[in-house]
Amino acid sequence: MKNLTTRSGALLKTYSVLVFFLALKAAGNSAMAWGMKQVPERMSMNPALYLRAMLNPFVAIGVAALILALLTRMALFSLADLSFVLPVTAVGYVIAVFLGKVFLHETVSHQRWLGTLLIFAGAVLVGTTSRNTTATTSLAEDPK
């Protein structure tokens, strides 16, 4: 039987991994979007164009951060349900709106703020549900 310490420890771990994922994703997307705007060619089905785009340092840093974000998200999938991970990681949209407002001085409409508020409220609501509803013995092979 799981004791309270183990359970709250696992919960803390889930939220730490979530925060790490959100940071990597925000950094990666910003760097990639910034870099891609400087790439002259339009992307097509030609893979060489994507490789050449990665020669841009911002695109390269962005891709590296997004690969780490992908691995972090996989770790998150090992800790929580898909229907838990999807809404809570949507907080990334909220971060994107704030980054756009603060660093790029974008004007944020009332509609966008309302959307941001809904995403945040929804994510908090989902965040209070049991994170893993299919768990059987998932703690069994957790290393110390």
Added chain:
Amino acid sequence: MKWALVAAMVFATVAGDLLQSHEMKRAGEQSVSARGFARLLHVIAQRRLLILGIACNAVSFFSFMALVQTEPLSFAVPASSSSFVLETLLAKFVLHERLGARRAAGALAVLAGVVLVGG
């Protein structure tokens, strides 16, 4: 071309996430320390469906990359979020997750928010 990219992106996202969620639950709990990442890479190397899931991510990623070059983020981001509905339903019926009223309500609020942010 725009909608073909959106379709490719959504299909690949849904397939990739379902495969990864399924496989990672079976692989056991992972961590994100340096050692944790090494262990995770080892897990990936051993599971074919997980590799297929990552390949789906790659398709989704390149579709998104091509999309943001010509379309504004305010189109690309909400378009990519249409996979959200499909995935939540499949999480219930394919992965047998228990949604419950609170999680379903939260997911709906997030969806409405994403549509508003992009609109």
